[in-house]
Amino acid sequence: MYFLKAKGLYLQVAGLMLLLAGFLMFFSTSEAQAATFAQRMANMAEIKDVRVSSDKDKARIVLDTTKDVTIKTSVLSNPPRVVVDVQGAWISPEAKKTVNIGSQFAKTVRLAQFDPNTVRIVVESTMNANNRKFFSLAGGPTGHRLVLDFGNVSKGSSGAGIDFGKGGSDTGNTKPTEPTTPEPPTTNDNKPEEEPEKPETVEKPVVEPEFTPGISGKIITIDAGHGGCDVGAIGPTGVTEKSITLRIALELQKKLTEEGAKVIMTRNKDIEVSAKRERATDVEELQARCDIANKNNSDIFISIHMDSFTSSSPSGTTGYFYGKGTKASRRLAQYVSEGVVSSLSTGNRGTKSCNFYVVKHTDMPAILLETAFISNEREERLLNSEAGIRKAADGILNGIKKFFG
Ligand SMILES: [Zn+2]
Numbered sequence: 001m002y003f004l005k006a007k008g009l010y011l012q013v014a015g016l017m018l019l020l021a022g023f024l025m026f027f028s029t030s031e032a033q034a035a036t037f038a039q040r041m042a043n044m045a046e047i048k049d050v051r052v053s054s055d056k057d058k059a060r061i062v063l064d065t066t067k068d069v070t071i072k073t074s075v076l077s078n079p080p081r082v083v084v085d086v087q088g089a090w091i092s093p094e095a096k097k098t099v100n101i102g103s104q105f106a107k108t109v110r111l112a113q114f115d116p117n118t119v120r121i122v123v124e125s126t127m128n129a130n131n132r133k134f135f136s137l138a139g140g141p142t143g144h145r146l147v148l149d150f151g152n153v154s155k156g157s158s159g160a161g162i163d164f165g166k167g168g169s170d171t172g173n174t175k176p177t178e179p180t181t182p183e184p185p186t187t188n189d190n191k192p193e194e195e196p197e198k199p200e201t202v203e204k205p206v207v208e209p210e211f212t213p214g215i216s217g218k219i220i221t222i223d224a225g226h227g228g229c230d231v232g233a234i235g236p237t238g239v240t241e242k243s244i245t246l247r248i249a250l251e252l253q254k255k256l257t258e259e260g261a262k263v264i265m266t267r268n269k270d271i272e273v274s275a276k277r278e279r280a281t282d283v284e285e286l287q288a289r290c291d292i293a294n295k296n297n298s299d300i301f302i303s304i305h306m307d308s309f310t311s312s313s314p315s316g317t318t319g320y321f322y323g324k325g326t327k328a329s330r331r332l333a334q335y336v337s338e339g340v341v342s343s344l345s346t347g348n349r350g351t352k353s354c355n356f357y358v359v360k361h362t363d364m365p366a367i368l369l370e371t372a373f374i375s376n377e378r379e380e381r382l383l384n385s386e387a388g389i390r391k392a393a394d395g396i397l398n399g400i401k402k403f404f405g
Contacts, residue, residue, distance in 0.1 A: 043067075043088060044067070044088050044089060044090055044117075045065045045066050045067035045068070045069045045086070045088060045089040045090075045144070046065065046066045046067075046089070046090055046091075046092055046142075047063050047064070047065050047086065047089055047090070047091045047092060047095055047111065047119055048064045048065065048066065048092045048095060048141070048142045048354060048355060049063070049064045049092070049094075049095045049096065049141075049142075049354075049355045049356065049357075050062070050063050050064075050095060050096050050099055050109060050111060051063075051064070051355075052099050052101045052109060054101055054102070054103035054105065054106075057151055057152045058103075058105055058149050058150055058151030058152055058153060059101050059103035059105040059106035059125075059149070059150045059151055060147065060148070060149050060150075061101070061106070061109050061121075061123065061147070061148040061149075061150075062140070062145050062146070062147050062148075063086075063121070063145065063146040063147075063148075064140050064141050064142040064144075064145055064355055065086075065089065065142060065143075065144045065145065065146055066142050066143055066144065067088075067143075067144055068136055068138075068144050069086050069087070069088065069089055069136065069144070069146055070086070070087045070088065071084050071085060071086050071087070071134065071146065072084070072085045072087065073085075073134065076122075079124055080124070080125065080126045081122050081123060081124050081125065082122075082123045082125050082127070082132065082150075083120060083121070083122050083123075084120075084121040084122075084123070084134065084148065085114065085118050085119070085120050085121075086118065086119040086120075086121065086146065087117060087118055088117055089117070089118065089119040090113060090116075090119060090309065090310050091111055091112075091113055091119050093232065093233045093241070093305065093306075093307060093308045093370075094225075094305060094320075094354075094356045094368060095111065096111075096282040096283065096286070096357065097110060097111050097112065097282060098110050098111075098281060098282050099281065099282055099283060100281045100283070103150070103151070104151075105125060105127055105131070105150040105151035106123050106124065106125040106127070106150040106151075107124040107125065108123070108124045109121060109122070109123050109124075109148075110122045110123075113310065116310040116311070117310075121148070123148065123150065125150050127150045127151065131150060131151060131152070131153060132148070132149065132150055132153065133149040133153035134146070134147065134148050134149070135147050141323055141353070141354070141355040142354075142355070204363075206324070206325065206326055207326070208326050208327060208328055209299070209326065209328055209364065209365060211299065211404055211405075213404060213405045214404055214405075215256065215259045215260060215261050215400060215401055215404050216259065216260030216261065217260060217261070217262070218261045218262070218299045218300070218404060219261070219262045219264065219296060219297060219298045219299050220256055220261050220262070220263050220264070220298060220299060220300055220301075220302065220400070221263075221264040221265075221266065221292060221293035221296060221298040221300070221301045221302070221362075222249045222252055222253060222256075222263060222264070222265055222266070222302050222304065223249070223266040223267075223289050223293070223301065223302065223303040223304065223358060224242070224245040224246040224248070224249035224250075224265070224266065224267055224268075224304055225241060225242070225245040225303055225304055225305035225306070225368075226240075226241055226242035226245060226305075227242045227245075227246065227267050227270055227271055227272055227273065228242075228270060228271045228272035228277065228278060229272065229277075229278040230242065230272065230285070232245070232305070232306065232308075232374075233306055233307070233308030233374045233375065234308075234374070235374040235375060235377075235380035235384075236312060236375065236377050236380060237377070237380060237381075237384075239374060239380050239383075239384045241305065241306040241308070241374050242270065243270070244306050244371075244374065244383045244384065244389070245304045245305060245306065245371075246267070246268075246269070246270065247389045248304050248371065248383075248389055248392045248393055248396070249265065249267075249268075249304050250268065251389050251390060251392075251393035252302075252304075252393040252396050252397060253265060253268075254393075255393055255394070255397045256397065256400070259397070259401075264292060264293070264296045264298060266288075266289045266292050266293075272285055273285060273288040273289050273292070274287075274288040275288070282357075283357065286357040286358055286361070287357075287361065289303070289358055290357070290358055290361040290362045293362045293363075293364065293366070294362060294363050294364075298362075298364050299364055299365075300332060300364055300365045300366070300367075300400070300403070301358070301359075301362045301364055301365070301366035301367070302332075302336065302366075302367055302369065302396065302400070303356075303358045303359070303366070303367065303368040303369065304369055304371060304396075305368060305369060305370050305371065306370065306371055306372060306373070306374035306383065307370035307371075307372065307373045307374065307375070308373060308374050308375040309373065309375050310375075311375070312375055312376055312377055313376070314373050314375070314376065315346065315347055315372065315373045315376040315378065315379050316341075316346050316347030316348060316349040316372065316373065317337050317340045317341050317344070317346045317347070317348060317349060317369070317370065317371060317372055318337060318349040318350065318351070318352055318369075318370040319332075319333030319334060319336055319337030319350075319351040319352070319367055319368075319369055319370075320333060320351070320352050320353075320354040320356060320359060320367060320368040320369070320370065321333040321351060321352075321353060321354070321359060321366070321367050321368075322353070322354065322355070322356070322359040322360045322366065323353030323354065323355070325359065325360070325365075325366070326365055328365040328403075329359065329365045329366055329367060330351060330353075331365075331403060332365045332366075332367050332399070332400075332403050333351040333367040333369075334351050335398075335399035335400070335402040335403045336367060336369055336395075336396050336399030336400065336403075337349075337350070337351060337369065337399070338399060339394075339395040339396060339397070339398035339399030339400075339402070340369065340371060340392060340395035340396060340399070341395070342395065342398075343391045343392070343394045343395030343398065344371075344372065344382065344388065344391045344392055344395055346371075346372050346379065346382075349370075354368070356368050365403075369396065371383065371392050372392075
């Protein structure tokens with residue numbers, strides 16, 4: 001009896017130890033996975049934006065990336081396309097995905113996350129290997145750039161007369177090399193690789209705005225990110241970014257109106273903002289949002305978004321502002337993101353300088369808020385609830401209140 005009991009006890013203890021060992025293994029494995037993931041994320045390049053320009057000699061596509069990247073080039077026919085796979089990279093949810101270049105050398109560029117590690121860039125172009133030149137450069141708004149030139153690539157860019165040297169090729173796995181000639185001095189902003197600047201993109205002088213205290217009477221444009229055919233990012237259970245951004249925007253509209261602000265909405269239903277609707281290019285759609293803020297002489301512009309990543313781990317709130325813009329934009333980004341962090345209890349990812357279209361092409365303090373990560377299950381659930389929507393709107397409101405003082 002006693003022996004049996006002791007044996008039972010022994011078995012129980014052994015069972016407990018096995019359980020404990022299992023737990024330890026589980027935790028150390030997931031910790032190791034988290035570490036590997038963090039490492040992988042840190043090693044990946046984020047493609048923040050795509051810019052295009054063209055002149056009589058060539059069409060140029062510049063991708064702003066956070067790291068130097070490795071590319072693999074191939075071609076497709078019907079219609080003729082050049083495919084550039086960027087390895088170890090992911091696209092910012094706010095980067096433009098389709099841009100019309102409208103040049104004889106390259107018609108359009110499209111970006112897509114091909115797999116968790118690869119961003120595929122497809123350029124509609126008839127240019128053969130002799131009429132293409134791909135290379136990477138340090139600098140630019142995010143630290144690195146991948147430049148894709150199509151046309152008479154042996155010529156320097158529009159009077160700049162700089163030969164960037166031979167970079168990249170079309171023979172399989174290639175790392176675009178740094179230019180063989182030294183980079184030109186970076187003391188002025190008019191870097192030749194960003195030429196030609198179109199006349200309408202000449203930067204305006206930065207003028208810090210002055211405001212009377214208080215929200216009452218202020219003109220505030222709220223931009224619910226995405227909409228219509230552009231769903232934005234999609235969460236693990238299928239919640240769309242465009243639906244959450246609209247819900248937060250409508251709640252914020254109500255709260256700001258109660259405070260006496262004049263609120264302008266870029267959209268108040270599930271629709272594209274451009275009059276061209278689903279036929280609009282990314283740039284036309286984003287410009288339509290800026291036009292609404294600019295034409296209404298808005299005091300501030302708030303673009304509401306949900307962040308996303310190729311894995312479910314990242315979480316938290318980020319406030320973006322245009323790096324070459326006003327100090328007021330930076331302050332607005334800080335106050336609004338801090339307001340959201342304290343109201344929603346999300347992690348604080350801080351404020352970041354960016355080149356996003358809507359904050360760059362608006363004439364007033366402007367921010368793009370990544371409220372939380374829709375790719376994170378917990379945050380998707382949080383923002384898909386009435387309480388989450390209310391808290392997000394409260395957080396933004398508190399930030400705006402602090403901004404106007
Ligand atoms: Zn977005």
